[in-house]
Amino acid sequence: MEQLLVKARELADEAEVFRVSSERTLVHFEANHLKQIQNKQHVSIALRIIKQGRIGFSVATGCVNAQTLLDMALDTSQFGAPANFSFPASAAYPQVEVFDPETDKLAVEKMVELGGRLVARVREHTPDILCEADVTKEVVFFNILNSKGGEASYCKSLSSLNLEGLVVHDTDMLFVGDGESSCHPLVDFNVVADRVIKQLELAGSKATASTGSSPVIFTPRGVASALVAPLVTAFNGKMVLEGASPLRGKLGERVFDKKFSLWDNAILPYHVASRPCDDEGVPSQSTLLVGEGVVSNFLYDLQTAALANMRSTGSGIRARGGLPGPGTSSLIVGEGDVSLQDMVADMKEGLIVEELMGAEQGNLLAGDFSGNALLGYRVKGGEIVGRVKDTMVSGNVYEALERIVAVGRESRWVGGVLRLPYLYCSNLSLGTKGG
Template identity: 45%
Template sequence: MAAADLRLDEVLDKATKVAQQAEVFHLSGWNEPVMFEANRLKILERRDSSGIALRLIKDGRIGFSSTTHWNGADTLVENALETVPFGPEAMMEFSDRREFTPVPVYDPAVEAHPLEGMMRLGQALIDGVRSGESELLCDASISRDVSTITLLNSRGGYARYTKSVFSAYIGGTLIKGTDMLFLGEGKTSCQPITDPSSLVDAVLTQLEYGRDIASPASGEMAVVFTPRGVSGALLAPLMAGFNGKSVLQGSSPLVEKLGERLLDKRFSLWDDPSLAMIPGSRMCDDEGVPAERMPLIDKGVISNFLYDLQTAGQAGTKSTGNSHRGLNSLPSPGVSVSLVSEGDTSFEEMISDIKDGIVVERLLGAGQSNILGGDFNANVLLGYRIEKGRITGRLKNTVINGNVYTVLKNFQALGNDATWMGGSLKTPSIYCTNVSVATRD
C-alpha cells in the first residue's frame, strides 16, 4: 500500500498545481472464483487489479482521466487536462470530510478462508441438489473478493475502507427431450459462506414446484412475485425513476411528484447503506460523502431522489451520498442497498388465496424494455401456475407485462418473508393483481 499511497499523493500534488481542485480515486483488490461446470470443478482463477482515476476542476469545468497502467503521474494529469475544455461545467466542490461513522464490511475470515473450503462448498452444493434429482447437470461458482477504495482531494477530504465479499451460486438444468427446467440460487455476504443447506433447500423447493408442466395461463391475473421475482421484474423499473439525473433532465415519471402518494400506503422503500456486513453497505459514497439511511418511498409517498455531488449541484440540492463509480468513468447517482417494507402475509397464505394466477421466480429478458417509464416485460424463466389455491406446476412459454407504478398502487399483500437477494436488496414476496400474462400453447 505504501508505494501506491505515494503515487496518490504525487498525482494530487501535481494536479493541484494546474487546477483549482483535484480528486484522486484509487481502487485495488483481488478476487478468486472457483468454477464448477457439468458437475465438476473446472477452473480456479485469481485476479489482481488496481487503478487510479483523476478528476479536476479547472476554470469551472470538470476534467477526467483514469488508468490501470501506471505511466507516472504526469500522463494522468495531462490526459485529464486535455478533457477540461470539453468537460461539463462544474456545479460542485469536492467534500472535505475526513471522518465517518464506521460501517463494518470487512471480515478477515474471507481472506483467511482456505481455497479447499471453497472447493468443498461447491461440491457440496452440487451433491446436495443432485441428491434430489441425479439427472441435474449443475454449474456452481464460489467466489471471494477483497477490495480497497481510497479517495483523497484537494479540499482535504479523505476516505479509505476495505470490503470483503463472499458469494456462492448453484445452478442446475434438467433436460427432458427439448424441455428444460432451469433452477438456481445464490447468496452473497461480507463473511465466508460455509453451509450449503439453505441454497440446496431453495433449489430443491424450485425442483418440487417446477418438476411438472402446468396448464397455460393467459389474461389479467394474480401474480405473486417471490423476492427473486421482485428483484428481477420490479426493482430496476422502480429505481430508474429515482435517479436524480433522470429527475433533473425530465425523463423520470417522478418529476414534480415529490411528496405525492403514488403507491399503496403499505409500500415503503429505503436506501440503507449503513447495515453492517452487507455487501452493498459503505461508510461513505464514492465521492467521500457519508452514506446514510434514507426513505425513497415512505408509506406510498415519493420522499427522496438519489444525488451525487454534481447532479445535486445542478438540481440546487445536496448530495444524498449516492455516488457510485467504476474506475473508468465519472461518478453517477444510484441506489446502494434497497430495503422493501415487510408485510404480514405468508407465501402459503398468498397461494391459498389465489384461484387462478402465477408465481414469478426467475425472468428472462427483464430490463430490456422501457424501464425508465416503469415498464416490466419479460419471459418467465422459472414460474409456477396457481390453481384453486395450490401450485400445480411450472409455466412454459409465458410472458408477463406491466408497469410498476400501476402494479404497486393496488396490490393485494406484502409477504412476511423478506429475504436478501444478492448483497444490495432485501424484499418480501409481493402479491399483485391484474398483471397481464400471455402463453403460447
C-alpha cells in the same frame, strides 16, 4: 496518490484522486465438476480535476506515470461539464463494518470443497441436473483524497456462493438457481442448496396458464427480475433532473400503494453494498425513497445534487472506475403482514413468478415490463400445482405497485444487494402459447 494530487493541484483549481485495488479468487464449477480457478489482481487510479470551472477526468489501470494521467485529465477539462460542486472537506464517517478478516483467510481448497458439496447436495435431489456453481472471495481497498482535505479509506471483504442448474428432458428445459453473498465468509452451502431444491420440487409437475388478465405473486427473486430495474432508474437523481423519470415532480405525492415502502441503505453492517462513504468521499446513510406509498427522496451524487439544488445522499458510484453518478447501495422493500400461504389461498387462480426472463428489455422509463416466466408456478384452487412454460407476463410497475393486494411478511436478500418480500399484484397480462 499524494504526489499525484499535489501535481494536479498545481495545474488545476481542485483535484481528487480515487484508487481501488482488489484481489479476487473465483472457483468455478461447470457441468457439475470443478472447471477453473481464477485469481484477479486489479488496480485502478482515477483523477478528477476542476479547472476554470470545468471537470476533467482520466482513469488508468496498471502502471501509468502521473504525467499521462494529468495530461489526459487536462485534455478533457477543456470540454468537460461545468462543475457545480466542490469536493467535500474532511468529514466524520459512520462506523460501517464491511471487512471480516476471516473471509480473506478462506483457503482455495476450502472453497473447492464448499462448491463441490453444494453441487453434490443438489444432485442428490435431482441426479440428472447440470450445475454451474461459483464460489468467490474478494478483498477491496478504497482510497480517496482531495485538495479540500477530504480523505477516506476503507477495506471491504466479499464472499459469495451461487448455483445455477439446468434439467433437460428432450427439448424441455428447466432452469433453477439461487445465491448468497456477504462480507462474512460463506461456509454453509445448505442455504443455497435448500432454495434450489425447493424450486426443483415446486417445478416437479407441469401446468398451463391461459392468455388473459391474472393476479400474480412475485417471489423475492421474481420482484428482483421484474420490478426493480425501472425503480432503480426512476429514483436516480440524474433521471429525475432530466425529466426522464416519471417520478419527477412527485416528491411528497402518493404514487404507490400504502403498503409499499422502499429504502436505499448503505450502512447495514457486513452487507456487500455497504460502505462508510461513497466513491466521492461523502458519508453514507440510509435514505427513505418511498414511505407508505409516498415518494420521499431521490438518490444523488455531488454534481447532480448541486444541479438539482439538493444534497448528496452519499450515492456517488463509479461504475467500472469512471466518473461518479447516482447509484443504489442495498435496496430494501418493507415487509408486510401476509404469509405466502395466505396469498396463494386468497388468489385461488393465478401465477407465481420466480424469475421473469427479459423483463428489463422493455421501456424501463415508462415502467413497462414484459418477460417470459423462466421459472413460474401455476396456482389452481388455492394451491401450487406445477410449473408453467411459454408464458409471457406483462404489466407496468407503477400500475402494479399502485394497487398491491398484499406484501409478504417474510423477506430475503437477493443477489446480496436487494432485500425483498413477496408481492401479490392483481391484473397483470399473461400471454401463452396456444392461447
